[in-house]
Amino acid sequence: MKKFCYLALTMLLFACHSDKHSRFGNEDETTGAATTTSAKKKPAGKKTAASTTTAVPVVGERVSPGTVIRSGPKGDIIATLADYIPVHCAPLKDGWYPVSVDIDITGAEYTKPLFRKGRKLKVNGVEAGVLEKDIRLPVATNGEKMWANLSGYTEKKNIRGGTVIETALINYLRQHKDHREEDMQAFIHNFKLEEDKSLRPYTLYFNYESGIDDPSPLYRMVLVCQGKQLIGVVHSRPLDLAGTTTRRLQRNFSIHYFNGIEKSLQEDFATKFNKFIVSVD
Template identity: 70%
Template sequence: MKKICYLVMAAVLFACNPDKHSRFGNEDETGDKKNAATKKTANTKTASTAPIISERVAAGTVIRSGPNGDVIATLTDYIPVYCANLKNGWFPVLVNIDITAAEYTKPLFRKGHKIKVNGISAGVLEKDIRLPVATNGEKMWATLNGYTEKKNIRSGTIVETALVNFLHQHKGHSEEDLTPFIHNFQLEEDKLAIKPYTLYFNYESGIDDPSPMYRIALVCQGKQLIGVVHSRPLELPASSSRRLQRGFTIHFLNGIDKTLQEDFSTKFNKFIVSVD
């Protein structure tokens, strides 16, 4: 299994473009209903806008040291963060903030420090804090870990919620039909792990596990979606669920042949128990 560490997560976050026009348009693109007459236009728009990739916060989001804990920082609208699984109404979150060479050497940040993410003003620190720092040779960043309430995360940027909405509003399930969603969340493609199936997937946040596995994977066969593998709670209408190894679940779309379901499940279980 491919490993995702904080270095990779930071590189992805730095690649995000938080321009307001593209980001709000793209969030709408994931969830808004499109008819046949506007499908071509919608696909063109999606291809030209910045992807969501990870969760985005609402304006004035407060990051705390724990559920109902001390306030660490306040973030501005649509800043990218990584969220672990929701726990009792709170998301564990991680955000990588820009730092200077001097701050990299001495990473003690004072209350009132102005935060930037990807060069964009992102909020302010609300207390003195020492943060872990890292670099990839091109950029330097500090990692801010904390908790925020569920209401502070834009639901349209949560991949599970966005997928359910997308499949409800877009009746076609071909790989071509799925392209806007795949682009919006920058899902990776794998045609080799579980032949003859193609997976379009992302990984867990890495907050709870520095070597995370799949968070969500669209399973296609013959260029058609047949099911969705997931590690977090997901309710997908017009489907049947089946438990898999290592805590995964798959929802097969209604009408998928039982033999095909059994074949994929067997191959997935064999694959997933063999990886680190």
């Protein structure tokens, strides 16, 4: 069944895309409102852009051709990005995404991080765009590689809807209406969701917020499974799932429970999640 799910996802995602970008296995031209181990038990590690190879999971969103990064909404243009470059997006506000991307740098640039207009950009060795103005950027290293963080704002239209996890989940669940845990494995793999079984009897599959607004982010989305069934989705960004009822949780989270989930189970999970989430830093 698992193999069937992966095949089904592949067919779904590739059906309308024969160009090179389909190699990522995550592109879907759906448009729509876009709107995490366990959250903050251990701070989220440094996120780096995925390489352009077959079946690379979606970690962050992907941009459209000619995407420009600005200093603020309607601000000065900082950089132009190539098609399908991975970025991290904070929640959408007034039609603009705060975005962040880590670019490759040299040792000399690490010691003197002033970058000039016209400098070509690379993300994990892949051509990624060009700087449009002189700019000083924060730099970092993990001992193996060095990078600079380019951050700014871009319009909603520049982010490919099918790579926004909230939009992708809505579309995926339209095709997988039985809500079985095994049917969700392709989606879990495709968005590289982590697994946590510490909140028994529940299994959580999650990712973290972007880290743009908070350097030690909490969950962004959590698939909640129990008894081999997906019983609900915890989220921090707007999410509109058909056939669900919504309950507010602590720390500005909400959960969509699927219709038919027993009230006692809903209460049990909400109690355990709230107790956990208020205990983390």
